[in-house]
Amino acid sequence: MPSIDGHAGWTREKFPYAESGIPNTNASWGYYDLHVAVSYDIDVWGGIRRGIEREAALRDAVAAQLQAAYLVLTANIVSTAINAAMLSREMEEQQRLVTFEEEYLRTVEAQYQVGAASATDVALQRTQVAEQYALVPNFRARFFNARHALADLVGSFATDARIPAIDLDQLTLPAELPLGVPSTLLEHRPDIRQATADLHAATAAVGVAEAARLPTFMLSGAWGDVAAHAAEFAVPGNGMAALAAQIVQPIFQGGRLLHNQRQAEAALSASAEHWRAVVYSSFRNVADVLTQIAGDKDAFDADVVAERAASQALSLAQKQYRLGGISYITVLTTETAYQRTLITLIEARAARLSDSAALFVSLGGGWWNRHDNPVLPDRIVPLDGSVPQ
Incomplete structure (x- = not known):
């Protein structure tokens, strides 16, 4: 597009005439200037077009970088929410097991009173209750740490009561998690789109550098009035107009333009290698996630x-102990095995949920389906630390 500028000014000058051979003589005068200047660079070699193309590509790269940052943020929120739900369930199960152990302690103590259990059985059960109870604060601390991290990720304070509790049973997996996906889905990954835009910008920069070594063509002109007094504008004889055409060809600049082009070409090669590395890394990331999904599914099964076998074994051991068929040490061993399998199952469920989230992230997260603006927050925390209502 052409450039159009309006100029308005007043100038006061004093000029000595010694240069014209009349010494000790000078004169001063003032004048008003009001005109419009127009200039247009004729883009013969496409340098301006490639420059616009480069800026547009850089804009796309920053947009992809923004989507990548938003994707990482949402992925961290999801994984932290899953972790908080897992720890909440583990804490509940641990508390339930403590209650279960306390009930058995009362049973063993009653059996000890009638001579059906030994003091060793009582001491072992008290130890078991203490050990199980000691695990509750650990789960509680990890759970609240996860809650605090979740509050931080969503832009809130750790004590914000508006963050809802998350139930692990309310988090459901997709009907099927694939063991393979079409490679075209990776085109939506923000990191690939950013690398592609950077490569596009690098190619355009080469065109800009090439055009800078060729002649430039420019048309310029001006139209307006110059008058000694403001009231004399538009008086015949005060009008001014100018029209110029210009061609500039760089002849010698110490090799600067040549090396600028070589620098742009080297940057293009680097961008191409970076794009290739990003694509290879993306394929590896998806392959790792799919492998993890398959492995975690087998581990979950x-x-x-x-867990079912341990639960059945615990139930049988409790019945046999009440009938006097086995020792209490066997019951304790069975209880410990059940607790471990139960906690492992909860962690396996959480791992499968995390795998599904990781798969969505590795495929780009579906950001292209968004219709809102993820840049603008729905509320801003003031600098004084107060929370807006």
Whole structure:
């Protein structure tokens, strides 16, 4: 597009005439200047067009970088929420097991009173209750740490009561998690789009550098009035107009333009290698996630079988102990095994949820389906630290 500028000014000058051969003589005068200047660079070699193309590509790269940052943020929120739900469930199960152990302690103490259990059995059960109870504060601390991290990620304070509790049972997996995906889905990954835009900008920069070594063509002109007094504008004889055409060809600049072009070409090669590295890394990331999904599914299925077997073994051991068929040490061993399998199953469920989130992230997160603006927050925390209502 052409450039159009309006100029308005007043100038006062004093000029000595010694240069014209009349010494000790000078004169001063003032004048008003009001005109419009127009200039247009004729883009013969496409340097301006490539410059606009480069800036547009850089804009796309920053937009992809923004989407990548938003994707990382949402992925961290999801993983932290899953972790908080897992720890909440583990804490509940641990408290339930403590209650279960306390009930058995009362049973063993009653059996000891009638001579059906030994003092060793009582001491062992008290130890078991203490050990199980000691695990509750650990789960509680990890749970609240996860809650605090979640509050931080969503831009709130750790004590914000508006962050809801998350139930692990309310988090559901997709009907099926694929073991393979089409490679075209990776085109939506923000890191690939950013690398592609950077490569595009690098190619345009080469065109700009090439055009800078060729002749430039410019048309310029001006139209307006110059008068000694403001009231004399538009008086015949005060009008001014100018029209110029210019061609500039760089002849010698110490090799600067040549090396600028070589620098742009080297930057293009680096951008191409970076793009290739990003693509390879993206394929590896998706392959790792798909491998993890397959492995965690097998581990989850095995943990389900183990939890059911441990639960059945515990139930049988409790019945046999009440009938006097086994010792209490066997019951304690069975209880410990059940607790471990139960906690492992909860962690396996959380791992599968995290795997599904990781798969969505590795495929770009679906950001292209968004219709809102993720840049603008819905509320701003004032600098004084107060929370807006």
